[in-house]
Amino acid sequence: MRIEATVNGERTEAEVWPGESLLFTLRERLGLPGSKNACEQGECGSCSVLLDGKLVCSCLVLAAQADGHEIATVEGLGEGDELHPVQAAFVEAGAVQCGFCTPGLVVAAADLLARMPSPSEDEIREALSGNLCRCTGYQKIVDAVQAAAERA
Ligand code: FES
């Protein structure tokens, strides 16, 4: 089946299998490998994207469900060559180790700051609780989100 969606601001079409996940379509058909596939079960958040402005696990959304909708991935967060403030803060705070969780965390953190510009540490931890990181121990990730909030 053919779907049409707006991905990172651009009208995009793709030929998909009816049971295919949005994550697969983004990565394998649309050349957007930023969203990662770590569990494919909605447990880790590494595949987080915004669907019509709402944070979702793209491994749990059918590509067919995205037909006619708007999708924002980590690739669309920055402005041209300029990193999104959350991306820059992750780099500066050393919140990236293997990096596998990073795109999902960046999307979730950017979503949080768009809704809540000055979150407390507890609010940050709550908002990112669906995103698992096996490397950092989370403190530097929280530091990065706080730094991004302060900069904004
Ligand atoms: S790959 Fe989607 S939640 Fe883990």
Ligand code: FES
């Ligand atoms: S940096 Fe490796 S899983 Fe988070």
